[in-house]
Every structure is written in structure tokens, then in C-alpha cells.
């Protein structure tokens with residue numbers, strides 16, 4: 001297999017300081033930053049294991065964090081009516097280094113199915129296509145991605161532009177089928193061809209051959225985690241709800257493309273409303289592109305006139321879409337591509353592509369970087385804090401022993417016997433405390449059981465089944481509506497009950513933490529709290545989409561019951577399940593995170609008690625001299641202090657790798673001075 005094209009070298013490009021590669025450079029810096037962070041986290045992780053100061057839970061958390069840091073994808077989606085230049089724009093922004101068009105781009109409908117361009121470690125360079133007939137299987141694409149045998153695979157012969165083009169040409173494949181078959185596969189038919197597919201004279205309609213395409217190839221940007229999502233002109237093709245509900249909302253950036261020669265048409269507006277804006281307040285990472293501005297370069301108008309005309313068009317677009325003109329970018333994708341292929345800097349400037357790319361990077365990377373940074377600091381901070389608490393407990397216990405033994409210097413046997421009794425009493429008391437701890441643990445496990453009875457996957461499955469039965473049993477749209485609305489009401493109620501139970505668990509743990517702190521001197525900070533708000537928000541978002549797309553009188557009246565039920569479960573219920581899966585994973589992780597510090601400290605405390613008892617015993621039996629023990633403890637103390645210093649340094653290393661600027665008062669003052 002050939003590696004990435006050897007003539008494409010990011011280092012060379014950055015040395016040229018070339019506006020043409022701005023995005024690539026930024027992206028490369030971002031992924032360099034990420035791998036630096038991963039290295040620093042790896043150091044912490046192996047240090048914890050080597051010194052036996054971490055536990056399984058901490059190790060797992062760091063392992064997940066590392067997986068996320070290494071396999072962190074950044075999705076940029078392109079959405080528009082057909083022929084606005086989505087594919088051309090992708091070619092110009094990301095793949096101009098091939099010095100040719102990689103994605104097919106031509107007049108009329110070209111891209112016929114959503115196409116993901118990406119590279120995953122361990123993947124093979126190939127194009128995977130999901131046949132359109134899998135639409136009959138009642139399973140969303142995300143689910144079918146797990147079943148390789150549903151896809152047609154076309155390996156890439158090489159990574160040359162011609163082989164990439166040859167493979168990607170297939171995303172435009174279509175076939176002719178009867179209207180019945182098209183309808184069965186979920187396509188709308190419209191004799192006028194406005195709101196659906198237009199039948200030909202022989203009564204057949206042309207449908208896409210593929211439902212979804214995933215192209216894997218090792219391009220430098222894709223290797224760094226970029227995923228480009230090209231979409232077909234959506235309005236008439238009958239895009240799948242998954243795109244609106246999952247793929248687009250989860251994309252880190254969505255570019256909505258208009259063409260300067262057509263302006264904002266009714267169908268552009270429909271795409272904007274249904275797929276990009278989708279009822280939400282404007283988000284970061286949503287940009288509008290006014291493409292094909294080269295149409296204005298007619299050789300008659302001068303640059304100033306063209307500039308004025310563009311400003312006017314941008315304002316009109318912004319007014320129509322009710323957005324700020326600052327997020328509308330006039331460009332010429334085609335000229336931008338040509339400019340890059342011919343190394344024509346002047347034409348590239350004129351295409352205005354670099355401005356769009358700047359906005360894209362400025363919007364995209366820092367936001368993403370903030371999330372990754374916060375997440376990494378949060379996870380490693382928790383682990384380090386827990387470890388520090390453990391080490392400090394060990395340290396203070398060593399110091400106590402040291403004190404005890406120092407006090408024994410020159411004392412007689414009876415004092416030593418008294419010491420032994422004292423430690424034994426402490427040990428007994430602690431063991432009594434442990435009895436209470438075990439009792440509370442069993443209450444704790446009852447509470448978690450009832451928590452999972454509400455938030456768990458079984459509960460969700462029951463509710464899904466109940467809703468499906470209610471829907472299939474109902475004879476009027478009122479019944480259907482009630483069943484679907486009931487589904488949401490029920491899930492919301494379940495989340496609310498879980499919130500209550502989580503509150504109860506937190507309070508109980510707090511009380512237990514406090515008791516161990518007061519009675520036995522364990523150093524435990526209050527357990528972190530957990531909120532279900534984000535899942536409630538996610539459900540809210542789903543419900544909004546549901547109300548817009550399914551819960552309308554028109555849809556309810558015109559959609560056949562089974563088809564409606566199927567649609568509801570393929571789109572809404574699948575998403576809800578995903579939300580609950582995430583919630584379950586998060587709750588489990590939280591439960592482990594709040595329990596493990598207590599467990600670790602209890603274990604540590606038991607060990608220390610035993611050691612203290614043993615060392616006094618040994619002195620009592622004169623098998624050991626007092627001075628030897630004191631020396632040994634002092635060495636132990638130094639070792640723990642060294643570990644604490646190392647831990648500080650490792651955390652500092654992580655902060656440095658993440659580029660966190662320390663803002664201690666001293667530093668802030670020094671800066672101000």
C-alpha cells in the first residue's frame with residue numbers, strides 16, 4: 001500500500017508560510033497539541049501504575065481519556081440544495097493538494113448520497129457503499145455501520161488522484177425503479193418534481209443506488225481526525241431523518257452553501273430551515289457560504305463595483321436567513337480550486353476562499369480545543385487529586401508513627417504496652433466504623449438498583465415496547481399522538497426520578513464521608529455531584545425535532561400507521577436510546593468515581609493501622625531497635641514527599657502540554673508590572 005502522497009509535506013508547506021495551506025497548518029498544530037497532551041497523560045498513567053498509587057478506576061478513566069485524545073474526530077459538514085457547489089468547495093478547501101477534482105462536481109445532481117471522507121487508524125483505503133435497499137430494513141445507518149456485510153466495499157488501487165476520483169464517482173450512481181418501489185424505500189413522488197422525484201414518461205423514477213458512502217483514505221488532514229461530510233442536494237431526494245437528528249447536529253461545523261447566481265430560493269430556505277437552522281438559536285460553527293461569485297467577474301464591472309454588489313448580496317442573504325452578515329462568506333469555490341492547482345496567489349485572494357477558511361478554523365478549532373482541554377484537565381485533575389489525598393493520608397500516618405516512636409525514646413516497657421493498647425483500641429473503633437460502612441453500602445446498592453430501574457436500558461426497552469404496541473393498537477391519529485407524546489413524558493419522568501435518587505445517593509455518601517473524616521481522620525473531600533440536565537436537554541432537542549417532523553397534523557393524517565410507527569422508532573426512539581446509553585455509562589462512571597476514594601482510603605487506613613501495631617509490637621519484643629524504626633519511617637516519609645513532588649510535576653506537564661497559562665496572583669502581578 002502506498003503511503004500518503006510524498007509530495008505533500010505539511011512541514012514544507014508551513015515553511016512557505018503560504019495562505020493556501022492555512023487550514024492544514026492550523027489543523028496540524030491542533031493535532032500536534034493533542035498528541036502532546038496524550039503523551040503527558042500517558043506519563044501520569046504509567047507513573048501511577050509504577051508507584052502503585054493509582055487504582056483500577058483511575059487507570060480506566062485515563063485510558064478512556066487517552067482513547068478520546070487519540071481518536072478525536074472533527075466533523076465538517078456541507079449542506080445545500082443541489083448544484084450549489086458543495087463538492088467543489090470541499091475539493092478546493094481540503095483536497096486541492098491532489099491538483100485535481102477528487103469529488104465529482106458537475107452541473108445538475110451529482111452527489112446522490114451522504115458521503116463521509118475520513119481515515120481511521122487500522123482502516124484500509126477503500127470506499128464503502130450502503131445499498132439504498134437497506135432502507136427497507138428499518139435500521140438507521142449508524143446501526144448498519146456495525147455490520148460490514150451490509151456494505152459494498154471497493155478497495156482503492158492506489159492513492160493517486162485518478163483512483164480516488166474513480167471510486168468517488170460512484171456516489172453519483174442512480175437506478176430507475178417503479179414508483180411503488182421508490183415509495184416503499186421512502187422516496188416522495190411528485191409529478192411536478194418540486195417536492196419529490198419526478199416520474200419519467202415510462203412511469204419509472206430515478207433513485208440513488210446508495211444510501212450512504214464512507215470513503216477511507218490516508219490524507220494528511222483526515223489522518224489528523226478530520227471528517228468531511230458531503231451531502232446530496234437534500235430537498236427532493238428525501239434525506240433520511242438521521243441526517244437532521246444526528247449527523248448534522250453532531251457536526252462540529254456546518255457550512256450552508258448558496259449560489260450567488262440563484263440567490264436564496266424557496267428550496268434553499270427549506271433546506272436551511274430543516275437541516276441547518278432547525279429551530280435552534282444560531283450556534284458556533286455554522287457558516288453560510290455565498291458561492292460562485294466569479295459570475296460577477298464579467299470584465300465590465302471593476303473591483304469596487306463588484307465589492308459593492310457582493311456586500312449588497314451578503315446583506316440580502318443575512319436578512320433573509322435572519323443571521324448576522326458576519327457569518328456570510330462570498331467565495332468562488334471553483335476559482336479557488338483552480339488557483340490552488342495552478343499556484344495562482346492572486347486568483348486565490350480573489351476567490352476569497354482564505355477568508356472563509358480563516359473563519360472556519362477560528363470557529364472550529366478553538367472551540368474544540370477548549371472542550372478537549374477542559375475534559376483533559378478535569379479527568380487528570382480528579383485522578384491527581386485522589387492520588388494526592390491518598391499520599392497525604394500516607395504521609396500524615398507516617399508522621400504520626402514517627403511521633404509515637406520518637407515519644408517512646410527512653411520510655412520503659414509499660415509505656416510501650418500502653419501504646420499498643422492505644423493502637424488496638426483505635427483499630428477496634430475503626431472496625432466498628434467499618435461495620436456501619438458496610439451497612440450503608442448495602443443501602444447504597446439498593447439505591448443504585450432503583451436508580452437503574454429508572455434510567456437503565458431495561459426500563460427504556462419496556463417503554464419502547466409499550467409505545468410501539470399503543471401506536472399499532474390505536475385507530476386514530478389522536479391515539480398515535482398520545483402514544484408518542486407519552487413516550488417522551490415517560491422518559492422525562494424517569495430522568496426526573498433518577499435525579500432524585502442521585503441526590504439521595506450524594507447526601508448519603510456525604511454523611512458517610514463526613515463520619516470517616518471526623519471519627520477516623522480520613523481526608524475526604526465532598527463527593528462530586530452529578531446532574532442529568534444534559535440528557536434532559538438532549539430529550540428536549542429530540543422532542544422539538546419530533547414536533548416539527550412527525551407530530552404535525554399533516555404528517556399524522558397522511559402517513560399510514562405502520563409507516564409512522566416505523567419512522568418514529570427509526571429516528572426518535574433510536575436517538576433516545578443513544579442518549580440513555582450515554583447516560584447509563586456516565587452514571588456508572590460517576591458511581592465508581594464517588595465510591596472509589598472512600599474504598600481506597602479505608603483500605604489504606606487499615607494497612608497503616610496494622611503497620612503501626614506491628615512496629616510497636618516489634619519494639620516491644622525487642623526484635624527491632626527503636627532507632628532503626630525511626631530511620632525507616634523517615635525514609636518512608638521522604639519517599640512519599642518525593643512522590644508528591646513528582647505528581648505536581650506530572651500535573652504541571654499536562655498543563656504545559658495543554659497550553660494552560662497559570663494565573664496565580666504572583667504571575668498575574670508580574671505580568672501587570
Ligand SMILES: Nc1nc2c(ncn2[C@@H]2O[C@H](COP(=O)(O)OP(=O)(O)OP(=O)(O)O)[C@@H](O)[C@H]2O)c(=O)[nH]1
Nearest residue numbers: 083084085086087088105106107110111233333334
Ligand atoms: N462559476 C462557478 N461554478 C461553480 C462554482 N462552484 C461550483 N460550480 C459549478 O456548479 C456545478 C455544481 O457543483 P457541485 O460541486 O457538483 O455542486 P453540489 O452542491 O455538490 O451539487 P450536488 O452534488 O448535486 O448536490 C458544477 O458544474 C460546478 O462546476 C463556482 O465557484 N463558480
Ligand SMILES: [Mg+2]
Nearest residue numbers: 086087110111
Ligand atoms: Mg456534490
